[in-house]
Amino acid sequence: MKLNKNFIMLASAATLAFGFVTLPSYADDKPYTVTNGNELDADSYKGFKLYRNWCARCHGTYGQGMVGPNLADSLNVISKDEYITTVTEGKTGSIGSMPAWKSNPEVIKGMDQMYAYLKARADGAIGVVKPKKAK
Ligand code: HEC
Numbered sequence: 001m002k003l004n005k006n007f008i009m010l011a012s013a014a015t016l017a018f019g020f021v022t023l024p025s026y027a028d029d030k031p032y033t034v035t036n037g038n039e040l041d042a043d044s045y046k047g048f049k050l051y052r053n054w055c056a057r058c059h060g061t062y063g064q065g066m067v068g069p070n071l072a073d074s075l076n077v078i079s080k081d082e083y084i085t086t087v088t089e090g091k092t093g094s095i096g097s098m099p100a101w102k103s104n105p106e107v108i109k110g111m112d113q114m115y116a117y118l119k120a121r122a123d124g125a126i127g128v129v130k131p132k133k134a135k
Contacts, residue, residue, distance in 0.1 A: 031112070032120040037127075039134035044120055047113030048131045054107050055114070058098070062128045063121045069095055075115075075122035083118075084111060 032044040040048060052061065058068035065071070075083065087107065090100035101107040107114075120126045 030119070030123070031116040032125065033134070034120055034125040035134050038129045038131050040117065040120065040126070040131045041134060043113045044116040045131060045133040047110060047115065047117035050106060050110040051114045051117055054101070054104070062130075063118055064128050067096060068098060071118050072121040072124075075118050080115060083115060087111065087114075 033041040034044075051059075051063065055063075055068075055071075058066055059071050060066045060068075063071040065073075078086070086098070088100065088102045088111075091098045117131070
């Protein structure tokens with residue numbers, strides 16, 4: 001029984017993974033490259049550094065959540081447009097309040113780079129570990 005259920009889960013996971021890989025429209029959903037577990041491409045690494053400077057004190061060192069929500073979870077739920085709007089305009093909700101970042105040129109300029117790092121976290125491509133810049 002148990003083995004059967006595991007097999008079905010494995011098979012569905014494989015189907016999902018396979019479907020994901022073969023759909024070209026999803027290509028843009030992977031704006032990062034992770035090698036050796038924690039090595040990021042230059043843009044995603046820049047994103048991590050910006051994230052660490054401006055966001056980590058509320059969302060945790062690696063986005064795992066603190067007074068602000070876990071962004072590795074959030075980015076599997078909200079769209080990129082919602083991410084951009086939320087960061088630009090700020091958000092007050094059931095969890096608390098985040099200031100708007102539109103007057104911070106570093107954050108606005110690094111929006112895509114931070115998204116790349118957080119998306120890598122959301123996809124589980126990199127875990128709750130200190131990233132390095134790939135050589
Ligand atoms: C002062 C603390 C604080 C800082 C700093 C902060 N945030 Fe937030 N952020 C929050 C809180 C609190 C929420 C949740 C608001 C709510 O929905 O109640 C939030 C929500 C969000 C959300 C929406 C999550 C969702 O599931 O809807 C995103 C995306 C986000 N923050 C990204 C960032 C980024 C990127 C930065 C750095 C540029 C940042 N935050 C800096 C406190 C902060």
